[in-house]
Amino acid sequence: MILGAVLVSLLAACTDSVDTPPPRPQFPKWQPKQPRPADRDEQAVDAALAALDFCELIDLAAYDRRKGGNPRPVTREPKVKDGRKTCTLYRDGYEDLVYVQDMDPQYTSLRNDGAVVDLGGVKAYQVETRREGMVSGCAITVPVSFRRAVKFELGMSRSKDCGLLRDFATAGAAKLPRDLVYPPGGQDNERVGACADWVSNTKGENCDPATNAQVPTGAELILAAGAADPNVECAVFRDAVKKTFGQDFEPIATQGSCYFVEPRHRLQIEAGATANGGAPGEWLADPNKIYKDHHQVSFSGNPGVTFRSKDDREFSLYVSPLGDLGKVGHVRLRISPQQERGIDDWDRSKSVSVVDAARAHAVMELVMATHFRTPR
Known part of the structure; x- marks a missing residue:
């Protein structure tokens, strides 16, 4: 009876070893170790943007350099959309040429898609839109914190040349407070x-x-x-x-x-x-x-x-x-x-x-x- 019991236990052990696969190895979950950069004070950025005249960021001297002899009058029209400031440069009161806006924080992560550009010592991101082989738009985003940014964009009635927009954005970025902008190579997001x-x-x-x-x-x-x-x-x-x-x-x-x-x-x-x-x-x-x-x-x-x-x-x-x-x-x-x-x-x-x-x-x-x- 003892021999039989031993054989049964051995057979059971063999069955378990065949039917039960070995457990997969377990390793501790790796965690990032490098310190994360700190963002700017959110309330201070809010206050600076609230005090900013966004229409002043559309430089009329830049327009004069680019208007090509067109004598028609232009106006800058401020608005508040969804609680955020915008300003649009119109010609003859209806032809939108350039606009600038305070970007919603949920969109500023898209700066990762932009090419890094230098606007006269100010860090910015440029995105050129192409459709069917043609340039159909251009936007330049100037970060002012990890979450906030000021965006310059050409209107629907204007040529979509990024060089044209760069002139406006460079002039506008020069009017932003220096403590709001980042220098070229500055740390403007959480990524290390x-x-x-x-x-x-x-x-x-x-x-x-x-x-x-x-x-x-x-x-x-x-x-x-x-x-x-x-x-x-x-x-x-x-x-x-x-x-x-x-x-x-x-x-x-x-x-x-x-x-x-x-x-x-x-x-x-x-x-x-x-x-x-x-x-x-x-x-x-x-x-x-x-x-x-x-x-x-x-x-x-x-x-x-x-x-x-x-x-x-x-x-x-x-x-x-x-x-x-x-x-x-x-x-x-x-x-x-x-x-x-x-x-x-x-x-x-x-x-x-x-x-x-x-x-x-x-x-x-x-x-x-x-x-x-x-x-x-």
């Missing part, structure tokens, strides 16, 4: 360092510029270190990305991913080397058919998978450094073209180019050859 170039709707609260981190030796140790610290993921990819895509790409650490970002926003790269998440084979199987163009490939002897999003706006590579597509843990790279900073052009195709896909292959090949050569 290269996090300012991250294409994301967040305020950057979960982002730090990547720090130098030691990459351990051995696939399992690298994946474990990457799962615990995105700075390790950035270190795995840093040299390969910069060598292949260019020195402008800077790494940033976020919760669960490393990104490589560049100031013009033309392309964004996400990279990872982690014991978290799924096995590469899950993306090859793709049971819900979310992606297309699945291919099983090899990088320096490591099995991997490549695929595209159905709209061609993202290209992904997932590789198993453990030698098995079915094992949890992967090294990944995802590239996606973005709207270029300063250009609002939704007619422009944003699909991943053949050249960038080839560069992504080269990055992954170099990463696997550099960090995953040792026996598994």
Whole structure:
């Protein structure tokens, strides 16, 4: 009876070991460590804007330089819209030429889409709108706090030349109180360092510029270190990305991913080397058919998978450094073209180019050859 009981317990243990998969590793959630910059005093900014004559920001001397000999009279008309001041420059009382307004705080985060410009020592963001190959609008935003901004824009009846608006905005910015504007390169938002170039709707609260981190030796140790610290993921990819895509790409650490970002926003790269998440084979199987163009490939002897999003706006590579597509843990790279900073052009195709896909292959090949050569 004792022997029988032992056999039953052994069989039960074997059954549990077969039917119950091992638990996935658990790692502490990474948190940003660098201090966040402080915003200006909200009440002081409100008071300064309330005291401001917005019509004075539309410089009539700038108009005289640009009117091209047109003798018709112009007027500046102030208004308050939704509790915020605006002023419009009209010709003949109806032809709107230029307007300036106190921007609602919910829209100032869009300055991340603008190209940084220097208005005579004042930091600003410029966005040129294009439709069907033609310039259809231009706007220049001058930040006065992390939440507030003053926007200059050309009216519907005026040429959409950004150079024209730059004249008005430069003259207007010179009339803003010096304690309201930021100098070129000034810290006008919450984002730290290269996090300012991250294409994301967040305020950057979960982002730090990547720090130098030691990459351990051995696939399992690298994946474990990457799962615990995105700075390790950035270190795995840093040299390969910069060598292949260019020195402008800077790494940033976020919760669960490393990104490589560049100031013009033309392309964004996400990279990872982690014991978290799924096995590469899950993306090859793709049971819900979310992606297309699945291919099983090899990088320096490591099995991997490549695929595209159905709209061609993202290209992904997932590789198993453990030698098995079915094992949890992967090294990944995802590239996606973005709207270029300063250009609002939704007619422009944003699909991943053949050249960038080839560069992504080269990055992954170099990463696997550099960090995953040792026996598994």
